[in-house]
Amino acid sequence: MKAAVFREIGREPARVVKIEDVDMPKIKPNEVMVRIESSAYNYDDLWAMYGHPIKVPLPHISGSDAAGTIVSVGEDVTKFKTGERVAIHPNLSCRVCNACNTGREYDCDDRLVWGYQTGPLWGGFSQYTHMPDTNLVKIPDNLSFKDAAAISMVGMTSWHMLVARAKIQPRQTVLVMGGGSGIGTASIQIAKLFNCTVIATAGNKEKSEKCYSLGADHVINHRLENWERKVREITKKHGVDIIIEHIGKTHFPSEVRLLRKGGTLVSTGATTGYESTIDLRYLFFKGVNILGSTQGTKAELDEVIYWTSQGKIKPIIDTVLPFGEVAKGLEMMANGTHFGKILLTPQKI
Template identity: 55%
Template sequence: MRALVYDIYSTNDDFASILQIKDMPEPVPKPNEVVFRVRAAALNYDDIWGMRGSPLKVPLPHISGSDVAGDVISIGDDVSSIKVGDRIVSHGNLSCRLCKNCTSGREFDCKKRRVWGFETGPLWGGYCEVTHLPEVNAVKIPDNVSYEDAAACSMTLMTAWHMLVGRAKIQPGQLVLIMGGGSGMGIFGIQIAKLYGCTVIATASGDKLEKCKQIGADYAVDHRKEDWHKQVFSISKEFAKDKNGIPGLDVIFEHIGGTHWNKELALLKYGATLVTTGATTGYDVQSDLRHIFFKGTNILGSTLASKAELEDALYWVSKGKIKPVIDSVYTIEQAAEAHTKMLRGNIFGKVIMKP
């Protein structure tokens, strides 16, 4: 079978210089594993960190690919819930399934957690024709959901779901701010908050504002403008008038970090919640503590999600209430081009590759 492989890390993000298509033997399932033919895989920013070898030196030679959908072609002797022919998508959070965190439904907090296709290897990921996963990390795809949509959901949808539903526990009628509404995470964040009956303000760059509204945001604000937070606050004032309440946000969905952080803290109502999962513009932020203790602010961290949460979120995809957005589809031979496109950020939705 063909696989997309690299043996060395890239310099200057010249991905074309390291990526190769190689012929390899097909995997044979261990007793607890399923082997599946890959139909679609979604790109993930982890792929770029992997190729850079920074901030983590991934095992070499490496096959990336964490968000992968396909058809099961063989199963191990101990597998009981999945059969040959099933359509599955990866739950890329590999964990021990034995420790206290795992057995209390928090496999994302397992000390032995590894992200499949990023921290695993050598040569164990999804950018190839045939790959394998433990049975417990295979999620059945609802019949009316395509391989491309299932791959686009995988890690991104479950991470956004865990932030808003699992951690922030959003409620109908709340005013929710989705930072980076035009990103893969933000696109799902907007739709999850709407599914829960919230009013949504999304921030995005100017060219993505209209698209955020098309997928459900009630308001969209350009976060590259210096006064974006003032615009958000005036929207919350209008919203408060209708609700006879206090201006400010009930929940902020944060994955940007950097200079936006303190402005976000200032926008929260008393007793409100900020949930964060990333720091694309910088992690070393200043916090005005008065916004935290004086207002009784909840600051919640979040990473990945349980398998059950991925299944819950996929149910709503099958009901048409959450619609994955696909920016473009490439073949694995075009992987360097696809990853360069993602790196430049000029995308709206997920980038898909097919073997």
């Protein structure tokens, strides 16, 4: 089979990542073989290539978002059969520890993000992959492989941030940083499912208009010096209830100041840098909550797949690339000019 492989760390996708012929994987008794019809990019695909902040096994196949068709099943698999359409839950955990058994598989000490920390040669940027049957979610016939791949990681992560971590409630005000990102587009729609007022941020007029089309009530440019003041004006100086954060260093202190008393900031990334400072007075005088979040549960992925199949969440796809242009997708991710998800079609070279 063919796969997008890199054998060294680097920052130039066209030089580092190549389409290669690799051996077909062999499935274990509890695994299935999936023919991958669509894969989606995430920022961790860049981190893997950069070798920072975590070094990955080499040779490496990236890709933590994927959907496809089961082509064979292991002898112990009873819940799935050949021909079924599935999305992959990329959180690999032990399934027997206290965290796993209390529905927190993302907190498992042995957790690995499939397609990022796994390998060698095990990820979604390939024509076939093997997965434990516990890491699959069936997708309905009315949901395309592209839509399933586009919503899987970002939808599950956003649902976990808003519902499980922030405990979102109707009529709250939610600030979604980077509304044009995968997390941003999913978070806007999930917050509107809960009848919340959504303030999104975007870096240009085109992205702002698209955020409005997803249901955002207000959109501001977080690259302007007075962006924080505009949020205060919208909330009449009351602040926001929930902030969805993945920008990091450049905006984190301002975001903390924008929380209302008892408000919650949930962070799942730091694209502008990992180190930041905050004024601790905002933390204890206002009783705010600053929470970390990573991925989500298989049940949350199933929830997102359901609402997407019902038309309540719309996967936002910017570009669909043939497999031979895998490096172009990584360059687009690095430049940040896209709105929504970038997809690969591994079966089309």
